[in-house]
Amino acid sequence: MKPATAIINSNALRHNIQLIKSFAPQCNVLAMVKANAYGQGLLPAAKTIEDLVDGFGVARLKEGLEIQESGYAGRIVLVEGFFDRGELLKTLSRRFDTVVHCIEQLELLETVAREQEAEQQKSFWKRKTRIYFPVNVWLKIDTGMHRLGIHPEQVELFYQRLKACSLVKSVNFVSHFSRADELDCGYTEKQIATFEQATAPYHELRSLAASSGILYWKQAHYDWIRPGIIMHGISPHSTPITDLGFKPVMTLASSLIAVREHKAGEPVGYGGAWVSPHDTKLGVVAIGYGDGYPRNAPAGTPVFINGRKVPIVGRVSMDMMTVDLGADSQDKVGDEVILWGEELLIEEVATAIGAISYELITKLTPRVIFEYR
Numbered sequence: 129m130k131p132a133t134a135i136i137n138s139n140a141l142r143h144n145i146q147l148i149k150s151f152a153p154q155c156n157v158l159a160m161v162k163a164n165a166y167g168q169g170l171l172p173a174a175k176t177i178e179d180l181v182d183g184f185g186v187a188r189l190k191e192g193l194e195i196q197e198s199g200y201a202g203r204i205v206l207v208e209g210f211f212d213r214g215e216l217l218k219t220l221s222r223r224f225d226t227v228v229h230c231i232e233q234l235e236l237l238e239t240v241a242r243e244q245e246a247e248q249q250k251s252f253w254k255r256k257t258r259i260y261f262p263v264n265v266w267l268k269i270d271t272g273m274h275r276l277g278i279h280p281e282q283v284e285l286f287y288q289r290l291k292a293c294s295l296v297k298s299v300n301f302v303s304h305f306s307r308a309d310e311l312d313c314g315y316t317e318k319q320i321a322t323f324e325q326a327t328a329p330y331h332e333l334r335s336l337a338a339s340s341g342i343l344y345w346k347q348a349h350y351d352w353i354r355p356g357i358i359m360h361g362i363s364p365h366s367t368p369i370t371d372l373g374f375k376p377v378m379t380l381a382s383s384l385i386a387v388r389e390h391k392a393g394e395p396v397g398y399g400g401a402w403v404s405p406h407d408t409k410l411g412v413v414a415i416g417y418g419d420g421y422p423r424n425a426p427a428g429t430p431v432f433i434n435g436r437k438v439p440i441v442g443r444v445s446m447d448m449m450t451v452d453l454g455a456d457s458q459d460k461v462g463d464e465v466i467l468w469g470e471e472l473l474i475e476e477v478a479t480a481i482g483a484i485s486y487e488l489i490t491k492l493t494p495r496v497i498f499e500y501r
Contacts, residue, residue, distance in 0.1 A: 129383045129462045132419040133497040135469075136168055138176045140375035144359050145180045147373050151342050152349040158205060158335070160356035161195070162187035167489035168360055168378060171198050172500050177359075178202065183225075185354055189215050192224050205266065207354075208276070209233050216240060220260035220295060227302060229268035229276040234289060237265075241295040262297035265290055266335070271322040272315065273306040280326040287330065300333040301326070305348075308340035309365040320348050339364040343372070362485045368475045378489060379469030380421075380496075384433070384461055386412040387453065396450050397442025402427045409453040410441070413465045418446040420492035421467065422481050425449075429480040432466035434459055 149157060159181040160166075165173035174184060174195050183203030186192045189211075192204045205225040210216040216236055219226050228234055244260060267286055270277030278286055283301075290299045303323050307315045323336055335352035337345060342353050343364070356364075361376040363369040370376070390396065390410045395403045413431065417423040423444045430437040431451055442450045453459050468474040468488070478485045 129385070129414075130381070130497065132380070132382045132415040132421075132495065133499060134167075134492060135379040135381060136172065136498060136500045137375070137377050137379070138172075138500060140361060140377045141168075141173065141176050141359060142180060144361055144374050144377065145177050145355075148342060148353070148355045148358065149180070152337075152346075152353050155349050155353045156182040156351060158183045158185045158203075158352050158354045159359060160185040160207075160338070160354050162191060162207070162356075163490045166357060166360055166362075166486070167492050169498055169500070170194060172498075173359075174198070174200060182352075189218060189224075192222065193218070196222060196224075203264075207266075209268075210236075213240070217260070220263060221258075223261060223263055225264040225266060227266045227268050228286070228290065229278065231278075234286060237295055238289065238293055241293050245294060260295060262295050264298045264300065265296050266300045266302040269301060269303045269323060269326050271303040271319040271326070271336075273304050273319075275304075275306075277303060280322055283326050284329075298332070299330075300335070300351075301330070302335045304338065305336070305341050305345075308338075308345060311344055316345060316348075320345070323348075343369070357486060360489070362489070363475050366475055366479050366484075368473045370473065376468075376470050376473065378474075379471075380415075380467040380492070381469070382413050382415040382465050382467065384411045384459060384463045384465060385414045385448070387457075387459055387461055388412070395442070398445060399443060401443050402441045404441070404452070406455070408455045409457050409459075411438070411451045411453045411457075411459055411465075413449050413451060414447065415465075415467065416445050416447045416449055418493065419496050420488075421449065422483060422488070422491075425481045429477065430472060432469075432472040434463060437472065 161184050164170050185205045185207045187208050207227055209227040210219050268277040290296045307313050334350040336348045338354045339356050339358040341348045361374040388410045390404055390408050392406045415421050425444050427441050429440040438451045441452045466472050468477045474485045
């Protein structure tokens with residue numbers, strides 16, 4: 129009998145990458161592995177697909193360092209860029225690609241470049257100065273997300289200054305959709321038009337499409353696509369994408385640790401929040417918010433046991449949750465319980481809870497056992 133266990137299917141992950149590549153066969157693939165590879169395990173995920181992708185995208189320098197120090201020698205892109213001088217120097221020394229999205233980052237790049245040039249001249253004969261080699265920069269344009277990025281009218285200024293900077297090898301362009309999963313809202317078309325107009329004078333690499341953009345906006349694939357959630361067989365919205373051929377990578381499972389007779393009119397759990405309307409059997413499952421399963425999951429949220437869905441009843445507690453097995457159930461202690469996976473898609477669970485799938489998979493705690501198969 130196992131407690132909370134996340135089973136990761138590496139074959140499904142590889143299958144999904146191949147499927148993504150078929151959606152955009154002319155594009156390079158930057159696999160987004162931020163947030164512990166969407167909760168799937170950073171290094172196991174990277175090792176599984178490194179031969180299928182053209183690079184990895186990370187949100188934090190630490191994530192990039194972990195991948196590189198595991199032996200990966202390919203492209204790593206810091207999608208939020210560097211946060212301070214120390215991070216910039218590490219970015220340069222590791223030759224990571226970096227996003228530049230604000231004037232402070234540009235000015236810091238220029239300052240370090242001038243300092244290096246001055247040091248090289250001063251100690252030309254000593255040869256003791258550490259040389260930082262130029263890196264690829266992705267200039268982020270705010271096309272409508274209004275979170276990070278320079279305004280479109282600033283592109284020429286930033287482009288010329290980056291091109292003149294001795295620490296910049298190339299200048300590429302990147303932006304991010306804010307409503308690409310809303311197919312009829314009209315906003316994504318405006319973002320594409322803004323990106324096209326801002327980058328039209330240049331002949332550099334471009335990247336705009338993340339998961340929703342890959343699936344639904346072919347005209348925005350450009351040179352690099354950035355798959356994230358869909359690599360794991362999970363939809364970027366509430367409608368599952370298994371009908372497109374994607375396979376769920378993670379199965380979150382646990383076990384029944386008790387099966388109890390329960391009388392009509394009796395409550396269960398903290399606060400007596402749920403009272404049984406009939407005689408039934410309750411199952412106690414070894415998983416709770418201490419494992420990352422949401423405490424606010426309402427009564428009726430489904431789990432999968434022995435070929436059928438049964439509802440959560442009562443409040444989810446730290447180590448356990450309770451489910452209504454039904455009066456005639458034959459379930460027994462030790463039986464497997466699927467919280468989400470191929471048998472019960474995570475999108476259905478997220479909808480029942482009022483959350484998003486991204487939240488569910490990235491909030492699992494270190495207490496959960498991970499098995500890679």
